[in-house]
Amino acid sequence: MNILYYDLTNKSAKLEQAPLAMQYLGGRGLTSALTCAMTDSACHALGPLNNLIFAPGLLTGTSLVNTGRLSIGGKSPLTGGIKESNVGGTTALALARLGLGALVVQGSLEGLWVLHLDEEAKPTLHSASDLAGLMTYELCEKLFERFGPDIGICCIGPAGEQQMALASVQSTDKDGRPCRAAGRGGLGAVMGSKGLKAIVISREGKQKPVYQNKEAFNRAAKELAKAVKESPFSGKVLPELGTSALIGAVNSLGAFPSYNATQGVFPGWEKISGEALKETLEQRGGNTTHAGCTGCIIHCSNEYLDQAGKFVTSSLEYETIWSTGGMCGIDDLDAIAAMDRLCDEIGLDTIGTGVTMAIAMDAGQAQFGDATAAREMLMQIAKGEGLGLVLGQGPTATGRHLGHHRIPACKNQSIAAYDPRGIQGMSATYGSCPMGADHTAGNFIGDALAGKVDPLSTKGVAELSREKQTQVMGIDTLGICLFAMGATTPELLARLYQAKVGDGSDYERLTGLWREIIKQEIIFNRRAGLTRQDDRLPDFFYKEPLPPHNKTVELTNQELDSIWGID
Structure with a gap:
């Protein structure tokens, strides 16, 4: 496996084999x-x-479906620790077809630049001075004009240029729209600090994957594709309603954080539900089964149109509908879709941004439900003026600036759309995940809805969170979409891995490897200055009961510390 190292400071490149331990x-x-x-x-x-x-999954570029995932990693300006943010679209497959296991960008440059990788993975720098300040959609139009249609793009908007801690890296989807976001952790700010406006990657690479046993791999890949299609969630629910299907489900559990996590059921949830979204899309001629990522057979995406039938955004997803909707007390899908588009344009994590705006509303800067005020906040972030200078730095910075105590974040990263008082297991994942509060690392929603765990109990959640975090580390390492995870089995994953690399590993050995990487992430954080105190959830989760169940977080510090056991 090759790794391309590009040093911006010296404008030099070297292509090397990955270290043996990382092959x-x-x-x-x-x-x-x-x-x-x-x-x-x-x-x-x-x-x-x-x-x-930038690293595609190990299985990206193979015949396996739903492996168009790209991991972007580095040290986070938001959490102060290690970070990986995961994104779909076209760029992961583009890198894999160039024969690259990873692109490592080092150093920094004055000014603003575009890094271009041609069809032979040869890197060149191009001035982007004329692209400064552009929103991402206009930026990508200009980049397609400049470099041709057969490219994938990772780029930043104004938030990344301003090096704001909520800045995302936007990735183009199959239609060339920069609507896929590596949002969490502020890696767009890191990209901006290096003087990079965009990385343009040729999609015309000819490198083919190498298999130890191609026939065995293809057999296992066909089994997984069949299982994805036959799974009720990935084969029926997601194509019909997308991730917004969870809105009604999580409200039914009383775990939908609303009005800055002061309520567990949003009174207007029916207006922004998956069913309401589907009806709106169908009435306006929007696409309800859009495929935004390469190799996708689930089609959980959508294309949202306004009342005049004009494209607004893709894809309007559960977490965004929650963060800019229920969390801010807004029950208008058109307003939410417009904010989603604006976040993509500015280059902002929709989850963290929605929560940050909710904190500002809770602190008296605007009224809950005021979509106009929310949009004005977003524009202040884009322009880098007024309160926007604070909002762009995330929930903790905003809460402290406004002197407000209710800051739903761990390691400065906002929680996701599952209140840990309504789904107690989420307290274990939010606190112990090395990346900060995370919506993918070890989510309990599936088990809670299936009745496998009591959402209001902490019994066994520490062990289960560790298991779930390990599984997701494996899925993210292989490059498989999280929504296909439910159709996999440990035995099938091990067969795919073994047929690809042939190192003799069974699933038990793989989980040991994945768990060890998580522990190394935690050690990195400890060396960066994060302590067990940074793993703690905010005090209000322990002190303020959440309606309708009127529960507080019950997980003890001892139980939380036991998950990884690293001082």
Whole structure:
């Protein structure tokens, strides 16, 4: 496996074989292993010593479906620790077809630049001075004009240029729209600190994957594709309603954080539900089964149109509908879709941004439900003026600036759309995940809805969170879409891995490898100055009962510390 190292400071490139210990890694496993090996944990996240790493999954580019996932890693300016943010679209497959296991961007440059990788993975720098300040949609139009249609793009908007801690890296989908976001952790700010407006990757690479046993791999790949199609969730629910199907389900559990996590049921949830979204799309001629990522057979995406039938955004997803909707007390799908588009344009994590706006509303800066005020906040972030200068730095910075105590974040990263008082297991994942509060690392929603766990109990959640986090590390390392995970089995994953690399690993050995990488992430965080105190959830989760169940978080610090057991 080849890794391309590009040093911006010296404008030099080198292509090397991955270290032996990393040969069979990809995705998050590789970005974290490289970060731990190459990056000084004490470095400033926005300084030239931080490395920004782009890695497709180990199985990206193979015949396996739903493997178009890209991991972007480095030290986070939001959490102060290690970070991997995962994104779909076209860029992961583009890198894989160039024969690259990873692109490591080092150093920094004055000014603004575009890094271009041609069909032979040869890197060249191009001035982007004329692209400064552009929103991402206009930026990508100009990049397609300049470099041709057969490219994938990772780029930043104004938030990344301003090096704001909520800045995302936007990736183009199959239609060339920069609507896929590596949102969490502020890696768009890291990209901006390096002077990069965009990385343009040729999609015309000819490198083919190497298999130890191609026939065995293809057999296992066909089994997984069949299982994905036959699974009720990935084969029926997601194509019909997308991730917004969860809105009604999570409200039914009383775990839908609303009005800045002061209520567990949003009174207007029916207006923004998956069913309401589907009806709106059908009435306006929007696409309800859009495929935004390469190799996707689930089609969970959508294309939202306004009342005049004009395209607004793709894809309007559960987490965004929650964060800019229920969390802010807004029950208008048109307003939410417009904010989603604006976040993509500015280059902002919709989850963190919605929560940050909710904190500002809770602190008296605007009324809950005021979509006009929310949009004005977003424009202040884009322009880097007024309160926007604070909002762009995330929930903790905003809450402290406004002197407000209710800050739903762990390691400065906002929680996701599952209140840990309504689904107690989420307290274990939010606190112990090395990346900060996370919506993918170890989610309990599926088990809660299936009745496998009591959502209001902490019994066994520490062990289950550790198991779930390990599984997701494996999925992200292999490059498989999280929504296909429910159709996999440990035995099938091991067969796919073995047929690809042939190192003799069974699933037990793989889980040991994945768990060890997570522990290395935690050690990186400890060396960066994060302690067990940073794993704690905010006090209000322990002190303020959440209606309708009127529960507080019950997980003890001892139970939380036991999950990984690293001081």
